[in-house]
Amino acid sequence: MIPAAVTITHRKLTPREAQILHEELKSTPNILGFTVRELSNMRDVHVAEADGAFAGAALSMDLPFGWTDIAAVYVLPDFRRLGIGNGLLGAAWDCAVDRNRRIYMLSRNAAVVVWMRAQGMVISKYIVTAPLAVHLWMPMYMTSWHRTKESFRKSREIQKCPELVQGVCKNPRRSVGSVEAR
Ligand SMILES: CC(C)(COP(=O)(O)OP(=O)(O)OC[C@H]1O[C@@H](n2cnc3c(N)ncnc32)[C@H](O)[C@@H]1OP(=O)(O)O)[C@@H](O)C(=O)NCCC(=O)NCCS
Numbered sequence: 001m002i003p004a005a006v007t008i009t010h011r012k013l014t015p016r017e018a019q020i021l022h023e024e025l026k027s028t029p030n031i032l033g034f035t036v037r038e039l040s041n042m043r044d045v046h047v048a049e050a051d052g053a054f055a056g057a058a059l060s061m062d063l064p065f066g067w068t069d070i071a072a073v074y075v076l077p078d079f080r081r082l083g084i085g086n087g088l089l090g091a092a093w094d095c096a097v098d099r100n101r102r103i104y105m106l107s108r109n110a111a112v113v114v115w116m117r118a119q120g121m122v123i124s125k126y127i128v129t130a131p132l133a134v135h136l137w138m139p140m141y142m143t144s145w146h147r148t149k150e151s152f153r154k155s156r157e158i159q160k161c162p163e164l165v166q167g168v169c170k171n172p173r174r175s176v177g178s179v180e181a182r
Pocket of ligand 1: 028030031071072073074075076079081082083084085086087106107108109111112
């Protein structure tokens with residue numbers, strides 16, 4: 001359960017939050033990362049604050065044909081295991097559901113994959129079966145000097161991680177155990 005002092009807000013990241021998140025994402029092999037400019041420009045962001053301090057974010061992106069990719073969720077190490085990750089995912093999911101979007105997710109984080117299953121996503125390690133919208137978008141996502149650099153830098157660590165799996169939900173309902181985002 002999310003403690004009372006934690007809020008989740010649907011808003012853009014502040015420049016300082018974008019800078020913090022950019023640096024933090026370098027620490028995980030589970031997310032290749034985003035530039036500060038990309039993070040600052042993202043509109044579909046759920047931001048968690050704990051007692052007013054930036055605690056994490058979920059980043060969603062609209063793809064063609066009605067798909068939304070919940071592309072990343074990150075909770076700062078000091079705030080983990082407090083329910084914030086679940087809260088962010090639930091808020092991002094419900095926001096997409098309220099806009100009648102289909103939802104796509106890709107993760108190698110076991111806790112996140114458990115969450116994806118709980119939402120009724122069709123889970124598969126065969127990324128080739130991803131919706132066409134994902135295939136069209138993926139090359140654009142990877143055409144980034146920052147992510148190319150990061151994929152080399154993180155390559156050893158990535159090899160030790162569990163396989164990437166995708167979750168596909170064509171007709172999502174509101175999340176299981178969701179919280180309301182402001
Ligand atoms: C994944 C992450 C977002 C989880 O955030 P969090 O705030 O610690 O998660 P929560 O406290 O909401 O816990 C969510 C669930 O995951 C489980 N969990 C979280 N971290 C775990 C860990 N290290 N080992 C085992 N289970 C874990 C919790 O027990 C909880 O399970 P429950 O729903 O059955 O109670 C956070 O660990 C993180 O930012 N990791 C680095 C980035 C990353 O891997 N992001 C996901 C890739 S998109």
